[in-house]
Amino acid sequence: MLWRVCYIGVLSLTFFLMSCVKDDIKRGNDALRIGDYERAISNFSKALDIEPANRDARYGLALSYYAVAEQTDRFKDSSFVRWSRAAREFKILYGLDSSGSIDANYSTCLFYLARATLNHDATANVLPLLDKSIGLDSLNYFSYNLKGLILAQSSAPADLNTAKNIFIHIVTREPGFVSAYINLGNIYWDEGDVESAWDTWSAGLQKAPTNRSLIYWTQVAEDSLKSMVLSGRL
Amino acid sequence: MSVKSEASAASVLDKANDSALLHQGGEADIYELVCGEDLFALKWYHSGCRFDDAVVGRLKHLNILGLYRVRESGVRDNTPYLVYDFVGGVSSADVPAMPVAVALNLMRRVVRTLDALNKEDIHHGDINPDNILLCKSGDHLQTIVIDCGIVGPGALAYAAPERFQGKPASAQSDLYSLGMLLFRWIAGVDLLECGDYNKLAAQALAIDSIDVSSRLYELDCCSAQELSALEPLWKALLRAKVEDRAEDFDELDELLEIALDSIGVGEVTAQTVLQKFADDTLTGKMGQKFPTTPKNEFPYRKNGGENKKNTLKIAILAIFGLILIAMVFVVYVGTKSPNIDETGNLLLQKSRSLESVESGIENQLDSAPDSVPPEMLEDLPTPVSE
Numbered sequence: 221m222l223w224r225v226c227y228i229g230v231l232s233l234t235f236f237l238m239s240c241v242k243d244d245i246k247r248g249n250d251a252l253r254i255g256d257y258e259r260a261i262s263n264f265s266k267a268l269d270i271e272p273a274n275r276d277a278r279y280g281l282a283l284s285y286y287a288v289a290e291q292t293d294r295f296k297d298s299s300f301v302r303w304s305r306a307a308r309e310f311k312i313l314y315g316l317d318s319s320g321s322i323d324a325n326y327s328t329c330l331f332y333l334a335r336a337t338l339n340h341d342a343t344a345n346v347l348p349l350l351d352k353s354i355g356l357d358s359l360n361y362f363s364y365n366l367k368g369l370i371l372a373q374s375s376a377p378a379d380l381n382t383a384k385n386i387f388i389h390i391v392t393r394e395p396g397f398v399s400a401y402i403n404l405g406n407i408y409w410d411e412g413d414v415e416s417a418w419d420t421w422s423a424g425l426q427k428a429p430t431n432r433s434l435i436y437w438t439q440v441a442e443d444s445l446k447s448m449v450l451s452g453r454l
Numbered sequence: 455m456s457v458k459s460e461a462s463a464a465s466v467l468d469k470a471n472d473s474a475l476l477h478q479g480g481e482a483d484i485y486e487l488v489c490g491e492d493l494f495a496l497k498w499y500h501s502g503c504r505f506d507d508a509v510v511g512r513l514k515h516l517n518i519l520g521l522y523r524v525r526e527s528g529v530r531d532n533t534p535y536l537v538y539d540f541v542g543g544v545s546s547a548d549v550p551a552m553p554v555a556v557a558l559n560l561m562r563r564v565v566r567t568l569d570a571l572n573k574e575d576i577h578h579g580d581i582n583p584d585n586i587l588l589c590k591s592g593d594h595l596q597t598i599v600i601d602c603g604i605v606g607p608g609a610l611a612y613a614a615p616e617r618f619q620g621k622p623a624s625a626q627s628d629l630y631s632l633g634m635l636l637f638r639w640i641a642g643v644d645l646l647e648c649g650d651y652n653k654l655a656a657q658a659l660a661i662d663s664i665d666v667s668s669r670l671y672e673l674d675c676c677s678a679q680e681l682s683a684l685e686p687l688w689k690a691l692l693r694a695k696v697e698d699r700a701e702d703f704d705e706l707d708e709l710l711e712i713a714l715d716s717i718g719v720g721e722v723t724a725q726t727v728l729q730k731f732a733d734d735t736l737t738g739k740m741g742q743k744f745p746t747t748p749k750n751e752f753p754y755r756k757n758g759g760e761n762k763k764n765t766l767k768i769a770i771l772a773i774f775g776l777i778l779i780a781m782v783f784v785v786y787v788g789t790k791s792p793n794i795d796e797t798g799n800l801l802l803q804k805s806r807s808l809e810s811v812e813s814g815i816e817n818q819l820d821s822a823p824d825s826v827p828p829e830m831l832e833d834l835p836t837p838v839s840e
Contacts, residue, residue: 245794249793249794249797252797253797253800276793276794279794279795279798280794280797283794283797283798283801286801287801290805321795321798322798324802324806325798325801325802328802328805328806360806362806
């Protein structure tokens with residue numbers, strides 16, 4: 221009889237705790253969706269206190285830190301610590317869920333962390349972070365773009381060539397990613413290949429006719445080409 | 455030897471809608487079972503008593519004239535039972551002494567039935583007046599043999615000497631019992647009347663020394679001619695040694711025929727005598743079931759009722775269960791909020807919007823496109839949706 225009572229008691233307690241966890245997750249999710257990130261973090265943390273391996277609670281906490289860090293970025297504040305925290309949560313979450321459902325968000329988080337790391341320390345090597353980000357989500361062209369920009373700063377011809385290939389890869393796969401046209405044109409411009417720079421920028425301008433940077437720099441390259449023709453250098 | 459339980463799904467016991475106790479015996483009680491239009495007899499064995507399962511199992515597939523039809527056998531409530539077609543007749547134990555011609559005629563019918571049974575290698579084992587029912591069928595009087603497959607010596611006053619020694623029933627033991635039965639029918643009393651087992655066993659062993667004709671003469675129930683006609687029968691039936699008895703039922707039938715012939719009873723006379731006996735003796739009793747208890751008294755628990763109750767309980771529980779599931783579903787659907795994965799996808803969608811790529815570039819107007827860190831990072835296109 222005592223065993224039965226104990227058994228029912230343990231079962232009831234388990235169901236009670238499970239329902240508590242579910243309530244906390246639901247409350248956290250609702251708070252996250254309306255932008256109340258602090259409350260979301262608080263609720264997801266409560267759920268994790270009861271059940272540390274709860275995947276949904278962990279994902280919710282990671283997304284909450286992600287949202288807080290993203291908000292900090294909008295205010296141009298230093299977000300390195302927040303992105304580090306968000307990335308740490310995603311790392312733990314990845315151990316709980318490697319099904320691929322969180323990979324895109326984790327990849328984006330790593331991009332932001334790389335960017336925040338460079339803001340924090342311009343000499344930091346963030347290429348491993350970006351490679352991991354691209355490894356998690358090969359469609360994350362933001363990480364490709366940043367990697368291309370970093371390599372483009374290198375004086376090594378191989379890195380420069382890799383950067384070019386990266387930008388070409390981006391505009392081929394995602395023609396709407398305007399920044400890649402600009403950055404690829406930059407490399408050609410730096411190399412003195414005005415014609416290729418004009419080709420790239422004008423191609424970008426076709427995709428984004430109202431982009432003021434592309435309008436401006438396409439016009440500069442066009443003027444340079446005219447000047448070169450008139451001077452007989454082309 | 456074992457008593458096997460039959461599937462109770464289609465059991466007559468469960469289908470019966472009425473029951474009445476007809477007879478309380480030493481071995482079993484007999485109940486009448488009413489199943490709609492059909493009537494059955496239920497033999498409900500007493501504790502420690504049982505039937506020969508092998509014999510009863512074979513009886514269910516036999517259709518022999520003058521033999522009862524066993525419909526079902528098994529164990530219910532730890533009690534062996536037999537169900538057979540109800541016979542609307544009178545036990546031969548309940549009729550007074552019969553005229554010799556009647557007794558011989560009825561005996562011939564019983565012998566034919568036992569002969570057919572013997573050909574199936576089944577021996578009755580308990581021939582006694584209680585197990586021979588007399589029924590009227592039109593103008594004819596029929597005998598119905600019941601209760602085959604007994605375990606044990608059966609009615610002691612009718613048991614052959616070898617049965618007291620634990621030997622199984624045989625055609626010869628049945629022949630001995632028929633001799634005792636014939637005496638009872640003619641005399642109206644048993645030849646061996648002592649109820650003590652050992653004394654009966656001793657008397658059975660000494661049956662050769664009993665002058666049956668003298669006993670009949672003393673009882674004044676036969677004429678001299680009849681006594682003379684019966685004498686060969688006693689010599690062929692009531693013998694202690696098996697080998698001294700008639701060889702088989704055919705031989706007995708012949709002896710019975712000779713006896714009938716000796717007393718001057720031919721086929722036509724026999725029918726007349728039988729009909730007169732039936733009219734005089736059985737008319738009042740035929741079809742009477744002599745219930746000793748009020749109806750609707752079942753000796754067993756009926757499964758059908760329990761099943762119906764259980765089915766009703768299950769149906770009610772199922773309905774409540776479905777209502778509960780429906781309520782849980784309504785509550786779940788009504789209060790369902792987007793899950794965390796949907797929120798994650800929403801955040802990703804906002805972050806990956808390509809509009810941010812352009813907006814990020816637009817801030818670059820005042821700086822050359824080739825400007826790089828620290829300016830590069832400030833102007834770097836990000837997934838942020840402004």
